[in-house]
Amino acid sequence: MTSVTLTIAGSDSGGGAGIQADLKTFQELDTFGTSVLTAVTAQNTEGVHAVQPIQTDIVIAQLEAVLDDFTIGAAKTGMLFSSEIIEAVAETIRRYPAFPLVIDPVMIAKGGSSLLQQSAIDALKTHLIPLATLLTPNLPEAEVLTGVSIKTLADMEFAAQHLLKMGCKAVVMKGGHREEASFAEDLFMSAEGDSFLMKSKRIETKDTHGTGCTFAAAITAELSKGQTIADAVITAKHFIQAAIEDGLNLGNGHGPTNHAALRNRGSAERKDVELNGKR
Numbered sequence: 001m002t003s004v005t006l007t008i009a010g011s012d013s014g015g016g017a018g019i020q021a022d023l024k025t026f027q028e029l030d031t032f033g034t035s036v037l038t039a040v041t042a043q044n045t046e047g048v049h050a051v052q053p054i055q056t057d058i059v060i061a062q063l064e065a066v067l068d069d070f071t072i073g074a075a076k077t078g079m080l081f082s083s084e085i086i087e088a089v090a091e092t093i094r095r096y097p098a099f100p101l102v103i104d105p106v107m108i109a110k111g112g113s114s115l116l117q118q119s120a121i122d123a124l125k126t127h128l129i130p131l132a133t134l135l136t137p138n139l140p141e142a143e144v145l146t147g148v149s150i151k152t153l154a155d156m157e158f159a160a161q162h163l164l165k166m167g168c169k170a171v172v173m174k175g176g177h178r179e180e181a182s183f184a185e186d187l188f189m190s191a192e193g194d195s196f197l198m199k200s201k202r203i204e205t206k207d208t209h210g211t212g213c214t215f216a217a218a219i220t221a222e223l224s225k226g227q228t229i230a231d232a233v234i235t236a237k238h239f240i241q242a243a244i245e246d247g248l249n250l251g252n253g254h255g256p257t258n259h260a261a262l263r264n265r266g267s268a269e270r271k272d273v274e275l276n277g278k279r
């Protein structure tokens with residue numbers, strides 16, 4: 001049977017990140033995507049022009065409409081904007097039968113615009129992270145959540161352990177922002193003690209808009225199909241690597257990735273990610 005995925009996130013009018021990236025990824029990975037909109041952004045490859053959060057009762061009405069009707073295989077959260085939305089989403093999710101939940105703690109868009117109010121960071125830590133099957137921070141987000149300055153792989157490990165103590169089952173810390181490194185290295189660590197590094201060639205491109213959303217959505221799709229957390233993360237790393245490598249060269253700024261890349265190549269193309277430490 002087709003598995004149903006859910007994204008709780010903001011809209012990116014430019015189509016590279018947010019709800020749009022999530023739904024394209026869900027579709028590419030053969031799942032049926034549903035969505036709960038938390039905010040509308042007027043955004044393109046050059047930046048965010050405006051942000052309008054959705055009223056919290058409308059966010060929750062969307063969430064209840066989806067959860068009342070579908071059996072969710074896995075869900076993800078992206079831009080949540082405020083502590084009010086975070087608390088209401090967490091409270092609603094807790095009222096329904098559990099499903100794997102990926103929390104992408106979206107804070108700031110590539111151009112520097114804020115997608116999460118400063119006052120919402122505590123709500124994220126207290127209400128949502130403890131519900132997470134997997135937390136997927138980029139390096140600046142991990143620094144904000146932990147207060148740890150992250151420059152090296154050892155720093156990444158230290159911060160990941162800190163994040164696990166907040167109650168999530170696993171963390172994948174994304175290394176996309178370590179621009180000085182010649183590899184894009186993401187660290188996976190679980191509360192059960194699994195730990196490995198996923199290493200791929202860093203692609204020289206400005207077209208990396210929505211990489212985090214796309215990566216987390218691919219993980220969600222794979223979890224919904226019954227993959228383990230570790231295997232879902234590895235498949236998603238292949239998905240995002242291909243999506244960045246086969247970029248579409250759209251727009252004048254940081255262009256979107258190519259969500260159809262892995263399908264177009266044929267999914268046998270899985271040689272470009274090295275795993276260190278995976279048992």
Ligand SMILES: Nc1ncnc2c1ncn2[C@@H]1O[C@H](COP(=O)(O)OP(=O)(O)O)[C@@H](O)[C@H]1O
Nearest residue numbers: 138174175176177184201202203211212215240
């Ligand atoms: N230039 C790049 N080349 C290869 N992989 C990249 C590149 N930039 C980001 N990635 C990968 O994309 C995924 C998302 O990471 P990142 O860009 O750090 O997230 P975010 O969009 O949340 O800031 C990670 O798997 C990361 O390693």
Ligand SMILES: Cc1ncc(COP(=O)(O)OP(=O)(O)O)c(N)n1
Nearest residue numbers: 010017018109110209210211212213
């Ligand atoms: C509506 C919306 N949600 C999330 C983001 C951030 O997406 P991300 O994948 O982190 O990509 P960049 O913004 O870093 O390109 C967004 N921009 N808009």
